[in-house]
Amino acid sequence: MAKTIVIYHSGYGHTQRFAQSVAAGAAAELIAIDAEGNVPEGAWESLAAADAIIFGSPTYMGSVSWQFKKFADASSKPWYSQSWKDKIFGGFTVSANVNGDKFSTLHYFMTLAMQHGGIWAGTGINYNNTKASQRSDINYLASSGGPIAQTPGDAGADEMNAGDLETGRLFGARIAALAGKFSG
Numbered sequence: 789m790a791k792t793i794v795i796y797h798s799g800y801g802h803t804q805r806f807a808q809s810v811a812a813g814a815a816a817e818l819i820a821i822d823a824e825g826n827v828p829e830g831a832w833e834s835l836a837a838a839d840a841i842i843f844g845s846p847t848y849m850g851s852v853s854w855q856f857k858k859f860a861d862a863s864s865k866p867w868y869s870q871s872w873k874d875k876i877f878g879g880f881t882v883s884a885n886v887n888g889d890k891f892s893t894l895h896y897f898m899t900l901a902m903q904h905g906g907i908w909a910g911t912g913i914n915y916n917n918t919k920a921s922q923r924s925d926i927n928y929l930a931s932s933g934g935p936i937a938q939t940p941g942d943a944g945a946d947e948m949n950a951g952d953l954e955t956g957r958l959f960g961a962r963i964a965a966l967a968g969k970f971s972g
């Protein structure tokens with residue numbers, strides 16, 4: 789079975805909850821980047837062995853958190869040897885506003901994946917944009933580059949939208965299936 793890693797940072801728990809949904813769909817190992825921007829022991833070895841790597845960060849000031857960026861900068865070590873080349877990559881983010889510039893965060897993930905020679909996979913989930921559509925529908929926020937979640941600034945992680953979480957789970961399943969195909 790292909791090995792998928794979800795590596796994420798979360799300041800206040802929302803991205804963590806989203807990461808758990810994505811990881812559940814992918815049957816992935818979850819790795820948390822801590823408040824200092826560090827990863828636990830063995831994380832780099834797990835990432836090296838993965839067929840697919842999924843990035844997760846809250847959108848802070850229109851980009852990834854500094855803790856995620858510290859991890860990204862530290863990934864210059866595997867970048868030197870292009871040792872993550874041809875892995876499947878994806879990414880997800882959470883923010884407070886409906887738009888909130890979440891796509892800047894996804895674009896940063898894509899650039900990072902491309903620098904590593906990876907193969908980017910988006911949601912592969914169609915939009916729900918008819919009059920009958922509900923906020924709880926999957927991919928209601930209509931992102932093709934990667935799943936996004938929106939949660940009001942004063943809402944806890946336990947109040948996250950069920951459709952957003954399900955979108956994350958389906959995306960995780962897609963990444964794992966693609967990783968299975970590519971890992972041969």
Ligand SMILES: Cc1cc2nc3c(=O)[nH]c(=O)nc-3n(C[C@H](O)[C@H](O)[C@H](O)COP(=O)(O)O)c2cc1C
Binds near residue numbers: 799884
């Ligand atoms: C420093 C900071 C910057 C933020 N910048 C944005 C932003 O650019 N756009 C937005 O919609 N929300 C922004 N937010 C709100 C967070 O994205 C939102 O609360 C998110 O759910 C936090 O995820 P977390 O609990 O995983 O840290 C910001 C929050 C913080 C603390």
